[in-house]
Amino acid sequence: MLNLSIFDVIGPIMIGPSSSHTAGAVKLARVAARIAGKPFKHVEFGLHGSFAKTGKGHGTHLALLAGVLGLTEEDERIKCSPGIAEARGITYKFYEVDLDDVHENTAVITFTHDDDTTTEIVGCSTGGGRILITRISGVEVEVTAERPTIIMQQIDRPGVIAGISRILAENNINIGVMRFSRVAKRDVATSVLETDEKIPPEVVEKLAALDDVLMVRVIQ
Known part of the structure; x- marks a missing residue:
């Protein structure tokens, strides 16, 4: 028997249109920034698979940027994330990347900190607003952020x-x-x-x- 929760049916509270390309992208980037842990002046997003092909139409670029800025999935300011980044003096770049056999909604997020050190986080949006961090500075991990x-x-x-x-x-x-x-x-x-x-x-x-x-x- 397939057991489904109400979360699986209706998904999370979010700003749309997609739980994977929007809500999941916000959470992925927000968690990545928490892991990076230090103030940053520049961030780059390498988009793989579906993130690269259809993400822009679903607001993935805005969602990822909003996430590293600390916004949540239900924040109406997601669409304003470029202006918020500019106001904070944070620059950013998006590019496409082929990571071979990984989840189609995967991003490589690279932070350049104020002290010129860098932190690279790799993770994916797995659906329904859920995420999985798979690599931190070259080390393979599994972080879902569903519990403390x-x-x-x-x-x-x-x-x-x-x-x-x-x-x-x-x-x-x-x-x-x-x-x-x-x-x-x-x-x-x-x-x-x-x-x-x-x-x-x-x-x-x-x-x-x-x-x-x-x-x-x-x-x-």
Whole structure:
């Protein structure tokens, strides 16, 4: 039997016309900006597949730009995102890219920060306003942002994961899902933790203060 929720039938509250090309694009870009985490002065969007072919007619360009600016799916200012970017002194560029065998609604979002460093986020809009972040600065991940999520980068050493788990347990935060990715042994690793409870700012500070932890981002 196919089980459908009311969300699956009517989709999210959003500014249209498309839950994939508009609402999902806003959320994808907003989450990407949260992961990037630092002020940025320029952003580039590489559009793959359906995003590249039909996205402009569905407002995908405006939606992606609105998302990195922090607007939500139901915000009526989505169509005004170019003007908002200009007012904030943020420049942007769209281009088409072929990423081979990935979801047709995939975007590569590259932020140039105020300190001239860059962060590249790859993700897709999977339908019904849902998203999936698949790569952060070259590291494969799985981030849906459907539950409170902690994204961390740390040195791959014994005891680091135990320290993260200890802090969450001491603050009565239960880990629902934990994913760990690394490029090489003892190199920089990325952890994605989905929790049952929201993450208070003081817990974020404790996680960031751990030895060998390089970055902490929270999406909730």
